[in-house]
Amino acid sequence: MVQPEEIDHLLNVLQNNNLNFSKNDGDSILNNLVYYIPRIRIFGQLQRAINGLFQINNSTLVEDPFKLQELVQSIFQWKLSISEPSISISSFYMAWDSVIMVPRQRWTITKVAILSGILLTESSYEDLQSKYFIDDNRKTKSLYKQWREKCFIPTFQQMLNDMAMHGSRTENIDVLISLYSTVAYSFHSGQIKTFPCNLITESSINIIIKYMAQTSKFPEFLNKRVNCIALSLQSSLPFTNLEIVKQNVLKLSHNCAQLAEKEENSVMPNKGYSDPFYSNILLTVVLIFKSILASFDKSFLNKTSVKNKDLSTEILKCLSNLNFITLDFGIIGFQSYEIVYDFICRNIVKLNNTKNPKHYYHYILQILLNNISTTLLYPNKINDSKMIFLLNFIEKTFTSISPPTLKLSLTDIIEPVIFNKTLNSQYPDIREVSHSVIINVLSIVTTDSSLQYWQLLHMIHYVNHSIDQYLAQLLSIDQLYIISQKLGASVKYLSIVKHDFQREWLHNLYRRLINLNDAPNKSKEFIQRRTTLLKCIIFQVPYINARYLIDWLENIQELSHTLLLDDCHYQDVIDTLWDVISKSRSDISIKWWYTRGIVDSRQTHL
Numbered sequence: 001m002v003q004p005e006e007i008d009h010l011l012n013v014l015q016n017n018n019l020n021f022s023k024n025d026g027d028s029i030l031n032n033l034v035y036y037i038p039r040i041r042i043f044g045q046l047q048r049a050i051n052g053l054f055q056i057n058n059s060t061l062v063e064d065p066f067k068l069q070e071l072v073q074s075i076f077q078w079k080l081s082i083s084e085p086s087i088s089i090s091s092f093y094m095a096w097d098s099v100i101m102v103p104r105q106r107w108t109i110t111k112v113a114i115l116s117g118i119l120l121t122e123s124s125y126e127d128l129q130s131k132y133f134i135d136d137n138r139k140t141k142s143l144y145k146q147w148r149e150k151c152f153i154p155t156f157q158q159m160l161n162d163m164a165m166h167g168s169r170t171e172n173i174d175v176l177i178s179l180y181s182t183v184a185y186s187f188h189s190g191q192i193k194t195f196p197c198n199l200i201t202e203s204s205i206n207i208i209i210k211y212m213a214q215t216s217k218f219p220e221f222l223n224k225r226v227n228c229i230a231l232s233l234q235s236s237l238p239f240t241n242l243e244i245v246k247q248n249v250l251k252l253s254h255n256c257a258q259l260a261e262k263e264e265n266s267v268m269p270n271k272g273y274s275d276p277f278y279s280n281i282l283l284t285v286v287l288i289f290k291s292i293l294a295s296f297d298k299s300f301l302n303k304t305s306v307k308n309k310d311l312s313t314e315i316l317k318c319l320s321n322l323n324f325i326t327l328d329f330g331i332i333g334f335q336s337y338e339i340v341y342d343f344i345c346r347n348i349v350k351l352n353n354t355k356n357p358k359h360y361y362h363y364i365l366q367i368l369l370n371n372i373s374t375t376l377l378y379p380n381k382i383n384d385s386k387m388i389f390l391l392n393f394i395e396k397t398f399t400s401i402s403p404p405t406l407k408l409s410l411t412d413i414i415e416p417v418i419f420n421k422t423l424n425s426q427y428p429d430i431r432e433v434s435h436s437v438i439i440n441v442l443s444i445v446t447t448d449s450s451l452q453y454w455q456l457l458h459m460i461h462y463v464n465h466s467i468d469q470y471l472a473q474l475l476s477i478d479q480l481y482i483i484s485q486k487l488g489a490s491v492k493y494l495s496i497v498k499h500d501f502q503r504e505w506l507h508n509l510y511r512r513l514i515n516l517n518d519a520p521n522k523s524k525e526f527i528q529r530r531t532t533l534l535k536c537i538i539f540q541v542p543y544i545n546a547r548y549l550i551d552w553l554e555n556i557q558e559l560s561h562t563l564l565l566d567d568c569h570y571q572d573v574i575d576t577l578w579d580v581i582s583k584s585r586s587d588i589s590i591k592w593w594y595t596r597g598i599v600d601s602r603q604t605h606l
Contacts, residue, residue, distance in 0.1 A: 072117030090137030
């Protein structure tokens with residue numbers, strides 16, 4: 001049972017500003033309040049306790065308003081849970097109402113923190129009421145609306161406007177906005193548009209930047225509720241001036257770059273980046289961008305303008321600089337990221353492919369490329385992640401770019417950077433994406449003669465390079481198969497431009513197989529290599545010109561015998577040949593298969 005003298009002692013501590021005690025002692029006092037106040041059995045004493053808490057004056061106890069918010073939230077949740085019968089739920093709420101609704105209340109950040117803590121319990125009250133009917137007074141629920149609309153909203157508006165007008169310290173504004181963010185979900189758009197949304201948006205971004213830089217005075221609050229800041233931005237952004245939005249995206253972009261630079265130059269750049277601090281940053285930034293796109297999609301982002309390009313550029317730069325977190329966190333099921341990334345990619349392509357693009361896409365690639373260090377001597381996860389982002393971006397967008405910009409990017413970036421450098425990277429992830437980019441570029445179907453010439457010039461060189469990487473164990477068998485299959489279709493198309501190109505392509509693959517050197521004491525590996533290169537030729541069958549198809553089928557059959565494959569690899573070759581022929585639906589190939597009388601168990605599956 002709670003003794004009256006215990007409560008009186010706590011109230012004296014709350015009001016005495018001359019008492020100095022440690023942070024731990026202060027936390028103990030606040031914890032005692034959480035325990036005692038829900039258990040008070042005398043109504044008058046409850047009112048004195050609430051009033052004492054509302055008028056708290058000890059500087060140590062009010063130093064962190066977010067602790068007070070959490071304190072009051074806990075007091076209400078305990079009362080709702082234990083349902084102390086001496087003072088009913090409705091009486092408990094009326095005791096708080098008698099203190100909150102005092103006329104001419106002098107509101108402070110401390111009192112706003114306490115009120116916001118109460119408002120945070122509305123859903124708990126509704127949930128318990130619906131399940132257990134803990135309160136028989138129908139008026140209790142209406143108190144939340146009254147406190148929100150008659151106290152919190154006007155107080156918040158007045159305090160924020162006064163702070164802005166009198167040049168209050170940014171810290172105080174940030175604290176007030178942070179408290180607001182925790183309950184912003186309960187306001188409708190009609191209420192929010194009456195708030196100073198420019199200031200809310202600017203302060204919210206500032207809070208997130210401090211969290212990223214780890215300079216916030218209240219890191220514990222942000223660790224728990226940084227998502228609330230981003231969610232409150234969702235409601236303020238539609239009513240924020242576009243120039244303010246742009247300025248703050250620039251600030252956010254700058255700080256994402258600073259974070260990446262800090263991690264890149266740290267003593268452990270290759271550590272994991274999936275812990276809550278980093279994942280909170282990624283989730284928050286992506287949610288901000290998603291909110292911006294949702295707010296300005298129709299009215300702004302689809303228009304071709306300098307401001308639009310700047311905004312799209314900065315968002316893409318942010319995603320690039322945070323890619324070291326994204327790679328560890330993962331994007332499978334991360335729909336917000338996919339929405340933002342897909343929209344920005346489409347928007348950049350659209351902005352480039354206008355009547356007067358001025359090679360905007362090429363400008364974007366140069367920005368991303370210039371953000372990647374070329375002088376690092378050791379593996380660096382952050383730098384590598386930016387290269388992977390650039391390569392993925394090119395892979396996703398390149399085939400949609402207009403020919404003038406595409407040609408410029410081919411000569412300035414694709415060939416010197418990807419073809420000649422990243423394709424030979426010592427890091428498998430970078431090599432793999434580089435291959436995907438090159439395959440996409442070589443697979444573009446275009447009527448532009450200069451692009452066709454570039455493809456003709458690089459096709460055979462690239463497949464030879466891929467074979468060399470396979471032989472050096474830098475490329476897997478399956479990867480080489482994918483390359484040979486995908487490029488086969490491109491070779492057929494390019495043969496329309498250069499009539500003998502398919503012949504050159506096939507003879508090159510043939511020569512690579514015939515000239516394959518045996519490795520001493522590695523006969524099994526040698527047989528596997530022969531089998532692999534022969535299957536690369538087989539994968540060309542669906543694309544071979546009908547005039548030469550029979551000749552090449554004969555060549556393949558002859559090679560399957562002359563290469564001295566063992567039974568297992570020989571059967572693998574025959575199975576692959578049958579699989580390719582049956583799927584090609586070519587009458588010439590199928591007729592050849594049966595007339596040659598090749599024995600294979602899969603014949604009957606046609």
